Amino acid sequence: MAAFSAQDLRAIDLAARAGEAERAVNPHARELDALAEAMAQHKGRRIISAVILEGLVRLFEFFLILATGIATYFMVVVPVLGFAVLPLLGAPLLAALIMLVLQALGVFRVSVLRLPSRFGWRIALAWIGIFALAYGVCYAAQVDRVFLNGWLVHWGFAGFVALVVERTALFFTTDHLARTGRLSRRTVIVGGGEAAHKLLEDFSEQGSDDLHIFGIFDDRTDARSPDVVAGFPKLGNVDDLVDFARHTPLDLVIFTLPISAEQRLLVMLRKLWVLPVDIRLAAHMNKLRFRPRAYSYIGSVPVIDLFDKPIADWDVVVKTIFDKVVGLFCLLMLSPVMLLVALAVKLDSKGPALFRQKRYGFNNELIEVFKFRSMYTEQLDATAAKLVTRGDPRVTRVGRFIRKTSLDELPQLFNVVFKGNLSLVGPRPHAVHAKADDRLYDEVVDSYFARHRVRPGITGWAQINGWRGETDTPEKIQKRVECDLYYIENWSIFLDIYVLFATPVALLTAKNAY
Numbered sequence: 060m061a062a063f064s065a066q067d068l069r070a071i072d073l074a075a076r077a078g079e080a081e082r083a084v085n086p087h088a089r090e091l092d093a094l095a096e097a098m099a100q101h102k103g104r105r106i107i108s109a110v111i112l113e114g115l116v117r118l119f120e121f122f123l124i125l126a127t128g129i130a131t132y133f134m135v136v137v138p139v140l141g142f143a144v145l146p147l148l149g150a151p152l153l154a155a156l157i158m159l160v161l162q163a164l165g166v167f168r169v170s171v172l173r174l175p176s177r178f179g180w181r182i183a184l185a186w187i188g189i190f191a192l193a194y195g196v197c198y199a200a201q202v203d204r205v206f207l208n209g210w211l212v213h214w215g216f217a218g219f220v221a222l223v224v225e226r227t228a229l230f231f232t233t234d235h236l237a238r239t240g241r242l243s244r245r246t247v248i249v250g251g252g253e254a255a256h257k258l259l260e261d262f263s264e265q266g267s268d269d270l271h272i273f274g275i276f277d278d279r280t281d282a283r284s285p286d287v288v289a290g291f292p293k294l295g296n297v298d299d300l301v302d303f304a305r306h307t308p309l310d311l312v313i314f315t316l317p318i319s320a321e322q323r324l325l326v327m328l329r330k331l332w333v334l335p336v337d338i339r340l341a342a343h344m345n346k347l348r349f350r351p352r353a354y355s356y357i358g359s360v361p362v363i364d365l366f367d368k369p370i371a372d373w374d375v376v377v378k379t380i381f382d383k384v385v386g387l388f389c390l391l392m393l394s395p396v397m398l399l400v401a402l403a404v405k406l407d408s409k410g411p412a413l414f415r416q417k418r419y420g421f422n423n424e425l426i427e428v429f430k431f432r433s434m435y436t437e438q439l440d441a442t443a444a445k446l447v448t449r450g451d452p453r454v455t456r457v458g459r460f461i462r463k464t465s466l467d468e469l470p471q472l473f474n475v476v477f478k479g480n481l482s483l484v485g486p487r488p489h490a491v492h493a494k495a496d497d498r499l500y501d502e503v504v505d506s507y508f509a510r511h512r513v514r515p516g517i518t519g520w521a522q523i524n525g526w527r528g529e530t531d532t533p534e535k536i537q538k539r540v541e542c543d544l545y546y547i548e549n550w551s552i553f554l555d556i557y558v559l560f561a562t563p564v565a566l567l568t569a570k571n572a573y
Contacts, residue, residue, distance in 0.1 A: 106240075106241060106242070106243065106244070106245065106308070106310065107236060107241050107242055108371075108372050109169045109242055109269065110372040110373065111372055111373060111376065112169060112233070112236075112242070113167045113168065113169060113172075114373060116167055116172065116229065117158060117162070117167055119225075120158065120161075120222065120225065121154055121155070121158050123218075123221055123222065123225055124154040124157055124158075124218050124221075124222070125150055125151055125154040127214060127217050127218040127221050128150040128153065128154060128210075128214045128218065129147065129150055130217070131210055131213045131214040131217055131218075132146070132147060132150065132210055132214075134213075135205070135209040135210050135213050136205055136206065136209060136210050139205050139209070140203070140205055146206065146210075153189070153193055156189060157185070157186070157189055160185045160188075160189060161182065161185060164181045164182075164185060166178055166181055166182055169233060169237070169242060169269070172226075172229055172230065172233045173230065173233050173234050173237060175226050175227065175229075175230045179223075179226070182222065182226070183219075186215070186218075186219050186222070187215075190211060190214075190215040193211060194207060194211050194212075197211065237269070240271055242269060243269055243270055243271035244269060244270055244271065244310040244311045245271050245273065245307070245308060245309050245310045245311070246270045246271060246272045246273070246309070246310065246311040246312070246313060247272070247273050247274060247275070247276055247294075247300060247303070247309060247311075247312055247313075248272065248274070248275045248276070248288075248291070248313050248315060249275075249276050249277065249297065249300065249312060249313065249314045249315065249316070249327060249331075250275075250277055250284075250314055250315035250316045251275050251277040251279065251283070251284035251285060251288050251293060251315075252277075252279075252283045252284055252285075252288070252315075254315040254316070254317070254341070254343075255275055255277075255288045255289070255315045256288050256289050257343060258313070258315050258341050258343055258360065259272070259288060259289035259290075259291060260289060261343060261358075261359070261360050262357075262358065262360065263289070265358040265359060265360075269357075269358070270311070270357070272291060273291075273294065273303075273307075273309075274291050274292045274293065274294040275288055275291055275292070275293045275294065276293070276294055276295055276296060276297055276299060276300040276303075277293060277296065277297075278296045278297055278323075278327070297327050297330050297331065298330065300312075300331065301330055301331065301333075301334065304334045304336065304422070305422060305423045305424070308422070309334065309336045310336060310337065310368075311336060311337050311338075311339065311357075312331060312334070312336050312337070312338045312339070313339050313340075313341055313357075313362065314327070314338070314339065314340045314341060314365070315341050316340070318340070318342075324340075328365065328366075332366055332509065333506065333508040333509040333511070333512065334422070334512070335368050335369065335421065335422050335511070335512040335513070336366075336368055337364075337366065337367055337368050337371075338365040338366040339355075339357070339362040339363065339364060339365060340362060340363040340365055341360060341361075341362050342354060342361040342362055342363055343360050343361060368512070369512050369513055369547050369548070369550065370513050370547075370550055374550070377552055378482065378550075378552065378555070379479070381483070381552055381555065382475050382476075382479075382482050382483050383475075383476060385483060385559070386472055386475040386476045386483055387476050389472055389483075390472045390473075390476055393469060393472070396466070396469070397469050397470070400412075400431055400457075400461060400466050400467075400469065401413075401431065403457045403461075404431055404432055404433075404455075404457055404458075404461075407455050407456055407457040407458075408435055408436065408455045408457075409436060410432060410435075410436030411432060411436075412431060412432060413429055413430070413431065413432065413470055414429075414430045414431065414432040414433075414434075414439065415427045415428070415429060415430075416428055416430060416490055417490070417491050418488035418489060418490050418491065418515070419488055419489055419491070419511060419515070420480050420481070420488055420511070420514065420515055421480070421511060421512075421513065421514045421515070422511055422512075423508060423511045424480075425491070426474075426478075426480045426481075426488065428471055428474055428481065428488060429470035429471055429473050429474060430467050430468060430470055430471065431461055431466065431467040431469065431470060432458070432467075433454055433455060433457070433458030433459075433461055433462050433467050434453045434454055434455065434458055435453060435455060438453040447462070464566060465566050468517055471517045472517070475517065480514065481514060481515055481516060481517060482513075482514045482515065482516040482517075483516055483517055483518070483555065483559060484516040484517070484518055484519055484520075484546075484554075484555040484558045484559060485513055485514055485515045485516025485519055485546070486510040486511070486513070486515050486516065486519055486521070486543035486546065486547070487515060487516065487518075487519055487521065487522065487539075487543075488515035493530070495530045495532060495533050495535065495536040498533075500530075500536050500540075503533045503536055503537065504533075504536055504537050504540045506540060506544065507536075507540055509540075509544055509547070510540055510543040510544065510547070512547060513547055513550070518558060518559070518562045519542070519543065519546060519558065520542045520543065520545060520546035520554075520558060521538070521539040521542035521543055521546075522562065522565055523558055523561040523562055523564075523565040524542055524565075525565070526538050526539040526542055527565065546558075
């Protein structure tokens with residue numbers, strides 16, 4: 060369990076200044092106390108998901124075992140019997156069988172990767188057993204001796220040596236990543252007092268490096284919630300936690316409240332579910348016992364899953380690859396169109412062809428998105444303080460056309476491919492001061508910030524369902540947010556593909572884009 064070091068707190072003064080600067084731009088930013096501000100500004104190193112690491116190890120070891128089998132085939136069998144494709148078909152089958160058995164033995168968990176001496180015997184016994192079984196089956200089938208005593212024996216020996224070398228290197232790599240906090244989930248505790256103290260003690264006794272706990276947040280201010288619990292500081296209340304999570308990436312929020320405190324728990328969850336984090340309820344002091352399947356575990360501590368981060372782990376990898384590959388293809392295919400639009404913008408009015416606008420991105424972060432300029436240079440509205448309406452005099456002749464057809468959005472492909480702060484599909488990023496009925500969007504819709512749990516997109520579910528363009532009434536932004544939340548809860552790569560293909564049709568039938 061990694062705690063916040065004293066060295067990290069040297070940034071307090073700089074963090075305070077950074078907080079003041081952000082509040083000048085972002086009307087939703089809250090003021091944290093000095094300690095929380097310093098920790099919130101501490102981004103730390105990029106965290107590596109344990110799920111992804113374990114998956115990569117599985118994939119690498121499958122190809123390592125398969126490559127060893129193919130190499131020994133060419134060295135042992137081919138010089139004697141010549142090359143044949145059919146015997147090679149058995150190599151991936153045997154490699155897959157080995158992986159299934161190792162998976163069943165649980166030897167791909169990060170905790171196991173860091174303790175090869177304790178769990179190595181499982182791999183050794185499984186390896187010997189599988190190759191002995193393969194040898195017996197081939198012997199009963201009267202397979203040529205060259206395959207039995209040559210290929211299988213040599214493959215079994217060479218493959219095991221390769222696996223030992225790979226696991227040894229993996230041990231040092233994984234141990235280094237864990238000790239430097241690269242595998243630690245950035246965590247906060249909600250709820251102080253005895254329950255939080257017991258939970259932190261349990262984590263400390265486990266001696267695990269998979270949690271980096273920043274501190275504690277609690278709405279109580281009396282003696283039941285002291286300023287320091289088990290060496291971890293109290294950083295504020297639940298409202299402060301929301302803003303804290305907007306400043307620094309969090310992976311996990313653990314509640315230490317009893318299940319009996321249902322109303323208090325619901326009030327806090329209503330505030331926190333909009334964050335892109337996993338939310339768990341610690342059950343270590345819960346006297347009401349559920350079935351074992353109702354629990355998941357953080358180390359040996361039982362927890363109840365309340366909310367899961369949407370589009371996490373391998374889903375993030377798949378979506379990112381999809382965005383980069385398809386986005387680059389679209390950028391190449393549409394580059395002639397983009398050049399013509401840029402030329403038309405330049406010829407129609409003075410000023411640059413491109414326009415940068417600050418908008419809200421993932422986790423409510425401020426990002427800059429690229430657009431073709433559709434307004435006169437002297438009337439540009441970088442924060443969207445005033446909605447564009449039909450016949451708006453600020454919009455140029457070319458601007459009206461490219462806004463109607465959404466050609467002004469095409470430069471956002473640069474955000475997707477090169478900056479990575481936009482996806483092809485997702486909730487549309489809104490400008491900082493965007494309003495509906497003269498009220499900021501989050502003042503109109505209670506669950507507005509929940510749409511920021513994923514990266515925003517160039518197009519989205521709301522846009523293909525008719526909620527594109529002007530949001531001058533509360534009902535319009537409400538419907539758009541409802542569509543965004545539906546997309547987040549039901550995401551799949553096939554849904555992204557559907558939205559992309561449906562977008563051109565939606566653009567042709569749109570009536571409320573000016």
